[in-house]
Amino acid sequence: MWFAGTVILGALCVAGAVVTLMRVRGEVRFKTYDEVNVVQQLMVWSAQKLSGREGQRLAAKASTLSSDQIVALQSISRDDLAALAPFIDEWIAGHLPPQNLPAEYEDFRPRTLLGFKQRLQSKGLWPER
Known part of the structure; x- marks a missing residue:
């Protein structure tokens, strides 16, 4: 029984280390699957709007996000x-x-992005322009 507890504790330590490393590297974490999905869609769309390497970089990064x-x-x-x-x-x-849904479905993407932006602004992570 203590072995299972040790494995769980080890897994929690590894997860904590990964999250800490992401914060140190300046990564912005997602809170919900909706945020991940909407930002991924946005990245693909904006990659088509941007020219050159910036667009290619965003398209490549979008492919790394997954629900x-x-x-x-x-x-x-x-x-x-x-x-x-x-x-x-x-x-x-x-x-x-x-x-890509019938018209009777609410488009939740603007609401999701507004919540994402407000959350990041409250944490001081939103970029200054």
Whole structure:
């Protein structure tokens, strides 16, 4: 029985170390799967709007986000957030591509991004322009 407890304690220590490392590296963590999914969609869309290496970099980073992974371990860099901030504001304002759902479904993406932005602003992580 003590072995299982030791394994669980070890796993928690490793997870804590990973989260601490992400904070040190300046990573912005996601809180919900909706945040991950919406930011991933935004990254793909904004990559098409940006030219050159910046667009390619965002497209590559978008492919690393997945709703199949643990939310707390997914993040984007502060540099990526700074590049995405104008697009986030654009989507919050309602200037976003149509969602791939029937019209009767509410488009939750602006609300999700607004919550994401407000959370990061309250923690002092939102990029200054």
